[in-house]
Amino acid sequence: MDLVLRDARIGERVTDVLITDGRIAKIADGIRSGVEKVSLDGRWLIPGLWDEHVHFTQWALKTRRLDVSTATSARQASTMVRDALAAAGPLAVDDTGRPLTFVANGFRDGIWPDAPNLADLDAAGNGVPIVLISFDLHSVWLNTVALELFGHAGHPTGLLRETPAFAIENLVNTVPDSVLDPMVNDAATDAAARGIVGIVDLEMAWNLESWQRRMASGTDTLRVEFGIYTEHIDRAISEGLYTGQRVNELLTVGRHKIITDGSLGTRTAFCFDEYPGMAGQPDARGILVVPPEQLAALLTRSTEAGLRAAVHAIGDRANAHVLDAFEALGLRHGRIEHAQLVTDADVARFAALGVDASVQPEHAMDDRDIADRFWPGRTANAFMLRSFADAGVRLVLGSDAPVAPLDPWVTLAAAVGRTRDGRDPWHVEQALTAQQALAASTRTDVTVGEIADLAIVESDPLASPPEVLRTQTVAGTLLGGRWTHREL
Numbered sequence: 001m002d003l004v005l006r007d008a009r010i011g012e013r014v015t016d017v018l019i020t021d022g023r024i025a026k027i028a029d030g031i032r033s034g035v036e037k038v039s040l041d042g043r044w045l046i047p048g049l050w051d052e053h054v055h056f057t058q059w060a061l062k063t064r065r066l067d068v069s070t071a072t073s074a075r076q077a078s079t080m081v082r083d084a085l086a087a088a089g090p091l092a093v094d095d096t097g098r099p100l101t102f103v104a105n106g107f108r109d110g111i112w113p114d115a116p117n118l119a120d121l122d123a124a125g126n127g128v129p130i131v132l133i134s135f136d137l138h139s140v141w142l143n144t145v146a147l148e149l150f151g152h153a154g155h156p157t158g159l160l161r162e163t164p165a166f167a168i169e170n171l172v173n174t175v176p177d178s179v180l181d182p183m184v185n186d187a188a189t190d191a192a193a194r195g196i197v198g199i200v201d202l203e204m205a206w207n208l209e210s211w212q213r214r215m216a217s218g219t220d221t222l223r224v225e226f227g228i229y230t231e232h233i234d235r236a237i238s239e240g241l242y243t244g245q246r247v248n249e250l251l252t253v254g255r256h257k258i259i260t261d262g263s264l265g266t267r268t269a270f271c272f273d274e275y276p277g278m279a280g281q282p283d284a285r286g287i288l289v290v291p292p293e294q295l296a297a298l299l300t301r302s303t304e305a306g307l308r309a310a311v312h313a314i315g316d317r318a319n320a321h322v323l324d325a326f327e328a329l330g331l332r333h334g335r336i337e338h339a340q341l342v343t344d345a346d347v348a349r350f351a352a353l354g355v356d357a358s359v360q361p362e363h364a365m366d367d368r369d370i371a372d373r374f375w376p377g378r379t380a381n382a383f384m385l386r387s388f389a390d391a392g393v394r395l396v397l398g399s400d401a402p403v404a405p406l407d408p409w410v411t412l413a414a415a416v417g418r419t420r421d422g423r424d425p426w427h428v429e430q431a432l433t434a435q436q437a438l439a440a441s442t443r444t445d446v447t448v449g450e451i452a453d454l455a456i457v458e459s460d461p462l463a464s465p466p467e468v469l470r471t472q473t474v475a476g477t478l479l480g481g482r483w484t485h486r487e488l
Contacts, residue, residue: 003481004034008045008456010446017045019452022480027448038488043475044460047442048197048453049408052358053337053398055137056201056224057210060183061173062105062402069106069135074114077107077132082124091128101129101146103172105402108135109159110265110370116141116159131172133165135366136265136403140165161266162287170204177213185219187406192484194407195455195474198223198443200398202257202310202337206232208241211251221477221484223453225254227310233302242306249480255310255335256302260290261318264340264367267374269315271341275374286315295325308333310358316341316381323349338363338400341375341382351391358396359385361414361437362404368426379427385415386430395432395440409472412437417466434462434469452481456488 002025005017010027018026018034066084071077081104085091091099102125109116121130121143129146142150142158150168152160160168175183191199199222201207207226228236233256245253262268267275270286278284290298299309309326311334313319319342326334327349335356340363342350350357364371364383371379388395397415399406415437418425425431432440438461444450456476459468477485 002034002036004031004037005045005456006031006037006039007042008040009042010045014042017446019478019481022452022482024446024448024450024452027446038476040456040475040488044457045446046195046438046455046457046461047444047446048455048477048479049195049441050198050200050396050443051191051196051398051401051406051408051411052200052396053360054199054201054401054406055203055403056184056187056199056401057180057203057205058137058169058173059401059406060180060187061103061175063187064183066102066104067106068104068132069108071107071112073112074109074116074120077104077116078120078124080104081121081130081132085124085126085128098149099128101131101149101172103131103133105133106135107132107141108265108370109139109141110267111373116157118144118156118158121158131168133169133172134265136263137169138162138165138263138266138268140168142168162262162268162289166204177210181214181217181219184214185217188219188221189485191406192221192477192479193474194409195457195472195477195485196222196406196408197453197455197477197479197484198225199406200225200227200254202227202254204229206235208247208253212247215248215250220250221479223250223252223479225252227254227257228307229257230298233298233307236307237301237305243308253307256298256307257310257312257337258290258295258298259312260288260295260322261313261315262287262289263314264370264374269341270313270318270321271315271375272317273378276376285317288318288321292321292325295322296329299325299329299331303329303331308335310335310337312337314338314340316343316346316378319343320346323353323355326353326355335396339384339388340367341378342384343381344387347384347387347391347393350388350393356394356396357388358398359383359388360398360400360404361385361411361432362399364418364426364430365414365420366404383427384430385432389432389436395436397437397440408441409469412441412461413466413470415440416469419466420470434464438462452478454478
């Protein structure tokens with residue numbers, strides 16, 4: 001069916017756009033053809049937005065869980081849990097009669113005056129197993145009952161980091177399909193309402209059949225590229241999957257995701273310098289999860305099978321480690337996820353090696369105080385968006401939801417303004433222009449012949465101040481010329 005968008009503002013021009021068979025067929029004044037005609041009344045028509053780094057299942061689950069991100073201490077986080085449990089009343093129980101695990105998200109212990117501990121969380125639970133997932137997903141805080149339930153009885157604090165934390169998250173995030181899929185569908189609908197047309201889903205699970213099932217049942221508002229983690233790489237290769245392979249109209253095989261270090265918030269990002277207050281400790285410089293020889297072997301195996309790499313690296317030493325591997329193997333088309341702390345020399349290597357930087361601008365707003373505390377004297381090299389752009393590095397922007405909201409306008413505002421909540425901009429020299437930020441959040445353009453993945457917005461995305469960008473109103477979203485969100 002033909003669709004005409006009348007009086008669409010494309011840059012400075014107000015004109016009509018004809019969409020035929022899911023593509024932009026004509027841009028001209030006074031288009032008369034078309035079965036359906038919708039007036040945009042001068043609203044801005046832009047390419048549909050992509051979130052290039054999402055953990056979609058965890059984002060869908062987080063929207064149903066207690067958020068403790070505002071807690072300023074372990075005691076306050078525990079009190080929030082206690083109050084939520086009291087308000088919830090009797091909890092459901094498992095087959096043994098034990099209460100089901102209570103899960104909350106978002107704790108930020110990096111700048112708390114007190115540390116996560118068993119006493120506070122035990123007092124909040126009254127026999128209920130409790131798991132708190134950190135905002136960066138790299139640590140979990142359990143009470144005594146939950147430690148026993150998940151095989152960590154006797155742990156002195158209940159705070160588990162990295163591999164043990166991921167294992168527990170996978171367990172508590174395992175929800176019956178009949179419960180999870182409607183949550184995912186709702187989250188996809190909400191994403192479309194913010195102008196999103198596609199996501200790169202890096203959920204830590206085998207996601208091929210999950211997305212096929214959801215799409216077969218009617219989840220059709222997003223294009224999805226699903227990542228493949230190392231524990232599933234043999235299966236992917238045996239099934240003949242390769243990066244860019246189309247599974248169906250909306251589903252595409254993504255990249256091989258490898259996690260090489262931890263995170264800043266958990267003080268496990270692998271760095272050249274020690275973290276303050278951790279001198280002499282085994283992990284004083286963070287944690288290198290995948291040593292050089294293992295990384296080289298993983299990259300070689302997946303590359304030979306046609307699977308490109310998306311490698312998590314946050315600390316400066318981790319980024320150097322990954323770049324070393326790409327360079328030694330002569331790999332092009334590599335991608336580093338996060339790239340939060342990078343030396344000037346390695347920014348140049350990103351460009352020389354053709355490595356994409358998949359970055360999450362809102363993390364700079366979330367982590368600025370933690371970075372000032374744990375990366376002292378080095379924050380000029382943290383979240384270096386403009387340095388990457390100036391060096392010719394290809395940037396792609398995302399949220400890392402649930403770490404930050406799955407909202408591209410939050411991402412764009414952080415990239416352009418480097419500020420939030422009325423605070424002074426943080427390292428404003430690393431801000432992107434609006435044009436740079438929008439280009440790093442889209443995959444198409446509003447030109448004849450392009451796929452009609454489009455968003456219609458109320459304010460100019462290239463001229464609005466950051467506070468307006470953050471709350472941008474989206475009047476409509478089109479996916480292949482089909483409405484996935486419409487308020488016109």
